[in-house]
Amino acid sequence: MNFLNQFIERDQLIKEWIYDAAKTIKTSFNVELDIQQKSNRNDLVTNMDKAIEKLFIEKIQQYFPGERILGEEGFGDDVQNLDGVVWIIDPIDGTLNFIKQQSDFAIMVAIYENGKGQMGYIYDVMQDKLYSAQKGSGAYCNQTLIPVVDDKPLKEGLVAISSALMSKEEGLARIVGRASSGVRLIGSAGIETAHVVSGRLIGYLAASLAPWDIAAGKVIAEEVGLVYTKLNGDSIDLLKKNASLVAAPLAHKEIISLLSAENKV
CATH class of the missing domain: 3.30.540.10 (Fructose-1,6-Bisphosphatase, subunit A, domain 1)
Incomplete structure (x- = not known):
């Protein structure tokens, strides 16, 4: 085709x-x-x-x-x-x-x-x-x-976190919240991803997204220079649910590092 x-x-x-x-x-x-x-x-x-x-x-x-x-x-x-x-x-x-x-x-x-x-x-x-x-x-x-994202450090942007991640991983949410300018919660993976794409947010973290929550946003996000992976940095699996992160490259790297450090504590 x-x-x-x-x-x-x-x-x-x-x-x-x-x-x-x-x-x-x-x-x-x-x-x-x-x-x-x-x-x-x-x-x-x-x-x-x-x-x-x-x-x-x-x-x-x-x-x-x-x-x-x-x-x-x-x-x-x-x-x-x-x-x-x-x-x-x-x-x-x-x-x-x-x-x-x-x-x-x-x-x-x-x-x-x-x-x-x-x-x-x-x-x-x-x-x-x-x-x-x-x-x-x-x-x-x-x-x-939509212009390519402004690749700012985490401290200069807002992040969105899914409600499931907020409730299950309160320590993680606090860590990312303190490292960024603040946390927002909308309740729609599509809308939150769109806000990262448009620069209103610097990243979006979710505890468990299904393939249909990810697929469209991943295509769009990567076209503006965003990085879309699992929360541990591994590639997304579109046949399963994924703990997910989409963010500007610098912020993505910082969030992965913060989460890695949290998991070692």
Whole structure:
């Protein structure tokens, strides 16, 4: 498959699907959602999450038959490897925010080919900001090219930390918080990654991100010079959950060093 030749077609279609999905999501604000609990009371899924994933799967199967789909809600394929072309979809990233606040949630779509990220999209629905990237061609917010990150030391930037990491690793959170300008918590991996991409944050740490929480953001982040790894510095495994870190290079190195020192205590 030649992504260069197909990029324009794919890009246009994906953006259309994302905007259509966002309209559908917004209409749900006026109706009562069917909300179900998954692993715990803070891990929720709604009928809208399921409907949006099915919408993407239907479109992908129509336009790109034979390409596999890994989706959060399980309506795609049983993906055990990343051979060939694999779409990775999070229909509503930040479902708890969607339910409780009707803000700070995102639609995320990524395409990987033989394990390498080719295209990534994070749409901040309520801010109408679409972050997108094609491998080797830079990253954009709507139609504006996002500059390569300003590689500042950790002390000069804010970091976001996932709620799970804050509760499970309080000592770690305090250490990183003291070394940076401060800690923020949003509750959506996509939105937090987008804020690192745009320079509003210098890094984002999370205790356990699934492939669909990571895939799109990783493509976009790497196009602006960010480093996206596991918390111990190892490469991300997009077939498993990962304790994750995305940050500017200097801050990434500092955070890995701080975490390494903490683990030796």
